Amino acid sequence: APLLLIFVVNIVIIYLATKLQHKSVPNSKTLKTVGLICWVFLVSYTPTISIIVLNLYKIEPPRWFYQFQNIMLSVNIIGNPLIYTFTQKRFRRYMVSVLFHSSTPRPYLLS
Numbered sequence: 001a002p003l004l005l006i007f008v009v010n011i012v013i014i015y016l017a018t019k020l021q022h023k024s025v026p027n028s029k030t031l032k033t034v035g036l037i038c039w040v041f042l043v044s045y046t047p048t049i050s051i052i053v054l055n056l057y058k059i060e061p062p063r064w065f066y067q068f069q070n071i072m073l074s075v076n077i078i079g080n081p082l083i084y085t086f087t088q089k090r091f092r093r094y095m096v097s098v099l100f101h102s103s104t105p106r107p108y109l110l111s
Contacts, residue, residue, distance in 0.1 A: 007049060010038040033087040037080060044076035 017035040047069040054061050084091040 003045065003049065003052070007042065007045060010041050014038045014042075029087060033083060036083045036087065040076055040079035040083065044072040044079065047072050 014035055017031040017038070020031055047065065051061055051065065051069060081095075085095050086092070
């Protein structure tokens with residue numbers, strides 16, 4: 001039930017973000033980021049929801065479907081940092097400094 005609630009909340013967030021994006025909203029980049037994160041969540045958790053529903057009806061999914069579920073959950077874990085890296089300048093700068101062991105101060109983390 002909690003996963004289903006999260007699933008529904010993500011659909012509502014995508015709906016609201018899309019609705020607000022058509023208006024003149026100052027944080028449209030943030031809305032795009034949130035929308036992308038929600039879509040990645042929805043797509044990556046669809047196999048998990050499918051397995052839950054199939055189990056409710058006493059239907060056993062094929063073995064390969066569980067492997068697909070694991071791959072999709074990995075996509076969710078990998079997706080968030082990638083989305084933030086490509087959509088948020090401060091996060092991108094931070095990631096570059098961490099990955100390349102930059103010794104320069106990171107004042108942009110405080111702003």
